[in-house]
Amino acid sequence: MNIKRDISTTTLSSFTLSAFFVLTVLSILLQNIPQKLFxxxxxxxxxxxxxxVANAVTTVVVYFRGFDTLGEIAVLFIASFGIGLMLTSQTHGDKNKVKSNFMLQLGARLLFPIIILFGVYVMTFGHLSVGGGFQGGVIIASAVLLMFVSSNHFHLSHRVVEVLETFAGISYVMIGLIGLIVVDSFLGNFLPHNISQLxxxxxxxxxPIIYIIIGIKVGSEMSLIVQNMLQRSDND
Amino acid sequence: MIEGILEYLNQTEVIKTIVILGSMGLFFVGLFGLLSQRHIIKVFISIGIMEIAVFILFIGLSFQKGLTAPMLGDAHTSFVQMNDPIPHAMILTAIVIGMAVLALGISFAIEYYKLTGKNRLDQMNEMKH
Amino acid sequence: MIGLILLGTFIAVIVIAFVAITQPKLPDAIILSMGVGLAAVVLFVLFQAPDVALTEAVIGTGIGSLIYLMALKHLGEQK
Structure with a gap:
């Protein structure tokens, strides 16, 4: 390839000029980085x-930015709703599915309660150590994914997921409203909290209560996403 | 010689420069993939890489050498000398939301493929005629 | 020391991302994009953000691999 013939001189020179300009601006900017940006x-x-609360990230997510977290959970719900709308299948094609390996079945059945326990631990101890509702919910969803992979007959009851999700959403808003009545701010901390109980x-x-609620909501929605994406693959 | 290089790389300005230039490079790798690849799974992978680049830039700019994670522990009993917890909280929720929205986009692509049989961007030309 | 580790990890993540994008085989590209997520986990741990690292590890390699592999199963044929 001949560069001179394929690319015109105007393009090359303008590219060189813009690259030089970008590098100059970057060098000026990088020399004046402040020590602390935020x-x-x-x-x-x-x-x-x-x-x-020992974990400052938990306090920011749940308490100082709790209203934004409510909006983000709403976005998650809308994404799950859209996936269910696009991928829901009428028939369950369980008949012609290949039976999975015995070792996979046994291992999945052994690991399922342990992964669920780990997810609940991450969810419950979110205010004391690393973790929280988002991570714990996704860990529970990955346990559900393991059961879906191993067993042909595993099926999430829509009734149970519906009840869990409704309970989580309503109790989040209700706790916020109780805080609005008692402490004069939405999601105000109306229960006793003291640094001595740390x-x-x-x-x-x-x-911790709100983070557990977030965990229930995220776990049920992610499990529904997993079920919808896997069920679509069954019947074609 | 080696000590000198290590000392130079440990300066705060050099660390910030590495973060900015590195995440910019990762972002442009993702942008290159988005513009050059035609298969739709490659396009989604490129968007995911660009997302990760933005997360790294956001966390890296709030990082200061010598400060610890914003969490109490055995050695830290008060909230001093800690990193900024706000970018961590924002990125934590953004990762979960990003993956859910990616799943939504892939479900749209799957339905489109079932309807038309097209999975490459240069074949998607229904609006042209 | 942290500057050198940061430099090496950034070079590694950019190289893995470039190989993942220019890979002609789709399954290899998906597995390598999971590798980008894992290198990002290392970076988050270096940046003293353990919460973000845990989230990225769980999401990027747990649910993300499922989503990409489902997409591969449905619209995978590359011509």
Whole structure:
């Protein structure tokens, strides 16, 4: 390939000029990087000491930005709704599916309660250590995925998922409204929270309760996404 | 010699420069894939890589050398000398939402493929005529 | 030391991403894109963000692989 024939001189020179311009701007910008780019976190970290929660990320997700988390859960619900709308199948093609390996069946049956237990642990201890509702919910959904892969007859009851999801959504909003009535702010922390109780399972007032609710909601929605995507593959 | 290089790389400005240039490179690798590949799964993979680049940039800019994770533990009993928790919280929710929206897009692509039998971007030309 | 590790991990993640994108076989591209997620987990741990690292590990390799592999099963034939 001859560069001079295939690419015109105007293109080459303008490319060189723009690359030089970008590099100049970048070098000027990179020389003047401030030491600390964000400063809102320090005041939040100071406020954090009043909540009795060891993990500051949990406090930001659930308490300081709790209303945004409600909106994000709504986005997740709409995505799950759309996938169910696109991929729902009328018939369950369980008949012509290949029976899976015996070792896979046994291993999945052994691992399923352990993974569920780990997901519940990550969900419940979200205010004391790494983890929380989002991660725990997705871990539970991956356990459900393992059962779907191994067993032909495993099926999530729509009734149960519907009840869990409705309960989680309604109780999130209800806790927020109770906080609005009692403490004068939406999602206000109306339960007793004290820094002296730090390390107990029920420290931090409403923070662990709301994270468990988020975990139930995320887990049921992700499990529904898994079921919809796998069921579509059965019947064609 | 080696100590000098390590010392140079450990400066705060150099770390920030590595973060910015590296995530920019990853973003442009994803953009290159988005523009050059025609298969729709490759396009989704490229979008996922661009998402990861943005996450890395956001977390990396809030990182300061010498500060710990925003979490109390055995050695830390008060909320001082810790990283900023706000970018962590925002990116944590963005990852979950991003994957759900990616699943929604792939379900649209699957239905489109069932209807028309096309899975490449250069074949999708219904709007042209 | 952290600067050198950061530099190496960034080079690794960019190389893995480029190989994943220019890969002609689709299953290899999907597995390599999971590798990009794992390298991002290493970066998040280096940046002192363990929550984000846990989320990316669970999502990127658990549910993400399912979604990509389902897409591969349905619209996989490359001409």
């Amino acid at each position: 400063s809102a976190g320090d005041s939040l970290l100071k406020l954090n000491s009043d909540q009795g 390390g107990l399972l029920l420290s931090g007032g409403i923070v």
